[in-house]
Amino acid sequence: MSPLTLFGYIFLGILVQVVLFSALAIVRHMKAYQFLQRFLSGLGIRPPEESPLDTLKDVSGFTDTGSGPGSWKGLRDFRVSSKVFEDKDKNICSFCLSPFDGGALANYQPGQFLTFQLDIPGKGGDGSLVRCYSLSDGPGGDSYRVSIKRVPPPTDRPELPPGLSSNHFHDHIQKGDVLKVRAPSGHFFLERGSSPVVLIGGGIGITPMLSMLSDTLNNNSNREIWLFYGVRNSAEHAMKRHIEELAKEHDNFHLRVCYSAPKQWDKKGVDYQHKGRVDINLLRLSLPFRVYDFYICGPRPMLESIVPGLEDWGVPDQHIHYEAFGPASINRRARKQEASGEEFTVTFAKSGVTAMWDGSEDTLLDFAESNGVEIASGCRAGGCGSCQTEISEGEVAYTQSPDFDPEPGACLPCVSRPKKNLVVEA
Ligand SMILES: Cc1cc2nc3c(=O)[nH]c(=O)nc-3n(C[C@H](O)[C@H](O)[C@H](O)COP(=O)(O)OP(=O)(O)OC[C@H]3O[C@@H](n4cnc5c(N)ncnc54)[C@H](O)[C@@H]3O)c2cc1C
Ligand code: FES
Structure with a gap:
């Protein structure tokens, strides 16, 4: 082989590696779709409307309300x-x-x-x-x-x-x-599977837990499932008989009801198992040593005590899922500590407030509330449109695809973060 041919082979090898690494980097940086679009347009082919990456989100459980049998928009x-x-x-x-x-x-x-x-x-x-x-x-x-x-x-x-x-x-x-x-x-949901799961519902926060419980038990799965349900007493105890019957019928379902203010006639061991609130000590004492996924829904004080408690107990972030009904998002300790290094000024024009965004809040809505700016909210998950706010200057990035389509020039602060200096009409 002549030195020229050898050099040709080496050059070709390096070229192939460069092309492969570049392609990998493009995909890694989530730019594959734009790249594909430009490439197809260049060839005169009309690219698909939707990003293949969006389709990936659907597969991971995101509900596209506009597709599938019986689905509807608006x-x-x-x-x-x-x-x-x-x-x-x-x-x-x-x-x-x-x-x-x-x-x-x-x-x-x-x-x-x-x-x-x-x-x-x-x-x-x-x-x-x-x-x-x-x-x-x-x-x-x-x-x-x-x-x-x-x-x-x-x-x-x-x-x-x-x-x-x-x-x-x-x-x-x-x-x-x-x-x-x-x-x-909504993005707070339980996926089917076999991993052990702990549901914690406080007051009316029991509703999503009932759905998760029912789906798990209806599917004849042997999945280990715990329900810690906190209410004041039997007068507020929702669907009492139904839940008790489920616990009797299913060995894999472990029920722990906590009454914080039992009535005189409420019987411990019959109507409820623990006097007091659901707290981290009760979880530590009750649960066998295993890796659980925790799903929590309840009032703000409950989330503020249980979520950090689980974090301190060593439960990894990805095993803690929670939802609050109303303006009650809590700041995860881990997230608070790791400001992402982004720095933008955010001006809430109607409130006359300007503050520095350092990336430590989950969303623009959390950031507004931390700075004393009130923005109406409903779902806090991009589904209802209640928080829609006009952008006067700047741009936001979405943390997840919203179900609700905001009007042109507006954003949904509950699922967005500033991408540059921002002025919003709030
Ligand atoms: C994702 C999600 C799921 C939910 N699921 C459920 C569920 O399954 N079941 C359920 O019951 N709820 C659920 N909620 C809560 C529900 O959406 C409502 O927030 C709740 O019903 C209260 O709405 P409301 O219109 O009755 O009260 P609002 O009218 O919003 O009033 C709320 C409170 O403010 C008080 N108030 C009125 N005026 C003022 C004032 N000027 N200043 C201060 N306070 C005032 C009211 O007296 C009341 O106590 C959920 C919320 C979310 C975000
Ligand atoms: S609060 Fe529902 S979309 Fe933002």
């Missing part, structure tokens, strides 16, 4: 097919919903929620009252079920009006009524 009419109280105090009421058009029901993941657009005469009468409610039964049935707790005025301010939507549901929504509903969405 609002769809549902008829209330039943209304049933679930607790002794009659403060929690379940509503079953069937499609008004008689069509199929979109499937959902256990833990996801529905978004309702309510038209309450005299109050948000322009139809702008948006609220989210978790699906409280496992998927696969012929209707959806949500279970709604009546929200009173805050105890220290009884003069305020009670919760608009929840009281409207309790007092005015009856069997046969028609409601406007967005498709199931």
Whole structure:
């Protein structure tokens, strides 16, 4: 072989390696789709509308509300097919919903929620009252079920009006009524599998847990599943008999009910197992030494005590999943500590607040709240559009694909982070 041929081979080898590494780097940096688009356009071929990377997100469980049997975009009419109280105090009421058009029901993941657009005469009468409610039964049935707790005025301010939507549901929504509903969405859900799982529900935070529990037990899986359910006493205990029966029927289901303020007639060992709140000590004492996935939904104080408690116990971040109903996102310790090095100024024009974004908050909504700026929110998961905010300057990046399409020039702060210096109308 002549030196020239040898040099040719070496050069070709290096070239192949360079091409391979470049391709790998492009894919790694999530630019493959843009690259493919440019490449196909260059050849005069119309590229696909959707990024193959978006399709990957769907596979990982993200619900695209616009595809699949029974799915829909925007609002769809549902008829209330039943209304049933679930607790002794009659403060929690379940509503079953069937499609008004008689069509199929979109499937959902256990833990996801529905978004309702309510038209309450005299109050948000322009139809702008948006609220989210978790699906409280496992998927696969012929209707959806949500279970709604009546929200009173805050105890220290009884003069305020009670919760608009929840009281409207309790007092005015009856069997046969028609409601406007967005498709199931949300990223807090339990995937099927065999790994042991711990569900922790506080108060009305039991609803997504019921869906996860029901789906797991309905699928005849032997998956080890624990439910820690915290309520004040038997008067607030939702679906008591149903949950107790499930625990009797399934050996793999371990139920621990905690009453923080038991009534005189509530019997320990019968109505409940532990007096007090669900806390990290109870989890440590109750759970065998195993790797669990934790799913938590409840009031802010509960999340603020249990999530850091699990982190201190050594539970890895990816095994802790939680959802709060309302403006109650909590800052994960790990995330707080590792500011990402990004530095942008964010101006909330209407509030007259400018602050420095250093990447340590999960989202623009968390950042706004930490800086005393109020932005309306519903789902905090990009599903309902309540937090939609106009951008006057700058750009945001989405942490996950939102289900709700924001208007041009607007963003959803609950699922976005600044990409450069930002001015928003909040
Ligand atoms: C993903 C998700 C899932 C959810 N799932 C469920 C579920 O399964 N079941 C469920 O019951 N709820 C659920 N929620 C909560 C639900 O969406 C509503 O937030 C809840 O029903 C309260 O809404 P409301 O309209 O009744 O109360 P709001 O009208 O929003 O009022 C809330 C509170 O504010 C008080 N208030 C009124 N005026 C003022 C004022 N001027 N200043 C201060 N306070 C005031 C009210 O008295 C009330 O106590 C979920 C929320 C989310 C985000
Ligand atoms: S709060 Fe629902 S989209 Fe942001």
